[in-house]
Amino acid sequence: MSLVSSNKPEWLKTKLQTMGSFAKVRETVKALGLNTVCESAHCPNISECWSGGTATFMVMGSVCTRGCRFCEVSHGKPQELDIFEPVKLAKAVKEFNLDYVVITSVDRDDLPDQGSLHFAACIKAVKKMNPGILIEVLIPDFRGREDLIKNIVDANPDVIAHNIETVRRLQRFIRDMRANYDQSLSVLKTVKRLNPNIRTKSSIMLGLGETEQEVCEAMDDLRSIGVDFFTIGQYLRPSKRQMAVENYVHPDVFEKLKSEGERRGFLYVASGPFIRSSYRAGELFIKSVINGGQGSN
Numbered sequence: 001m002s003l004v005s006s007n008k009p010e011w012l013k014t015k016l017q018t019m020g021s022f023a024k025v026r027e028t029v030k031a032l033g034l035n036t037v038c039e040s041a042h043c044p045n046i047s048e049c050w051s052g053g054t055a056t057f058m059v060m061g062s063v064c065t066r067g068c069r070f071c072e073v074s075h076g077k078p079q080e081l082d083i084f085e086p087v088k089l090a091k092a093v094k095e096f097n098l099d100y101v102v103i104t105s106v107d108r109d110d111l112p113d114q115g116s117l118h119f120a121a122c123i124k125a126v127k128k129m130n131p132g133i134l135i136e137v138l139i140p141d142f143r144g145r146e147d148l149i150k151n152i153v154d155a156n157p158d159v160i161a162h163n164i165e166t167v168r169r170l171q172r173f174i175r176d177m178r179a180n181y182d183q184s185l186s187v188l189k190t191v192k193r194l195n196p197n198i199r200t201k202s203s204i205m206l207g208l209g210e211t212e213q214e215v216c217e218a219m220d221d222l223r224s225i226g227v228d229f230f231t232i233g234q235y236l237r238p239s240k241r242q243m244a245v246e247n248y249v250h251p252d253v254f255e256k257l258k259s260e261g262e263r264r265g266f267l268y269v270a271s272g273p274f275i276r277s278s279y280r281a282g283e284l285f286i287k288s289v290i291n292g293g294q295g296s297n
Contacts, residue, residue: 116148137160
């Protein structure tokens with residue numbers, strides 16, 4: 001990977017803009033008592049997405065039972081699930097007048113079903129109150145349990161994403177010990193087996209010490225199980241509590257990896273320093289793929 005100095009390079013410097021629908025999104029999320037991964041993970045694209053009137057909603061609370069070394073989301077002992085959250089979420093989506101929504105969650109290893117039925121209820125509530133909406137979900141690994149993954153699949157979202165986060169070699173240094181590379185692959189593989197019509201998606205971070213060859217090997221692993229969409233972004237340290245950035249990857253390398261992904265047959269590859277697993281520009285393209293029925297595995 002291309003290295004620069006330890007200081008953040010010019011291409012990673014951005015200024016928060018709060019134009020358009022930014023204030024409305026923030027006020028609505030706060031009023032309904034909802035959480036967004038945009039705020040919890042300090043996403044660099046929050047200005048673009050919120051100003052465009054959309055957000056990635058995070059259900060099942062704001063405290064995660066996992067302790068991944070890269071993640072800013074609080075971890076520890078979560079509170080009880082909010083039984084009204086599915087309806088609150090559906091109302092927010094309706095108020096924003098969205099036609100594509102992304103829903104993610106914290107891990108809930110403390111619950112017998114790891115929150116899978118609650119997550120499914122959120123999907124169903126959004127679909128019921130917003131007919132015709134496209135729903136992308138970014139799910140936990142549910143410890144690889146097929147019955148819990150099936151709860152999500154049966155709710156019939158349009159895209160099910162689960163992130164491998166980094167290359168195989170670096171998994172144990174970066175992710176919680178309860179997560180691992182093969183388990184994540186099995187989640188995506190199970191989704192396709194249970195319902196081949198659901199599009200699958202995964203994401204990886206760069207700047208953690210991986211090599212280009214390792215990233216390409218991860219692409220091969222994902223394509224071998226039929227993953228449709230792939231995103232690649234730069235890891236940015238949210239605070240001093242998280243692991244440090246090993247290196248900043250030049251935009252030219254991201255472009256090269258984008259070409260490698262497209263050559264391998266992903267329907268869509270987003271690759272760049274500010275790319276995250278869910279972001280507004282990517283949603284627009286994925287929406288066109290789903291509506292147009294482009295591509296097949």
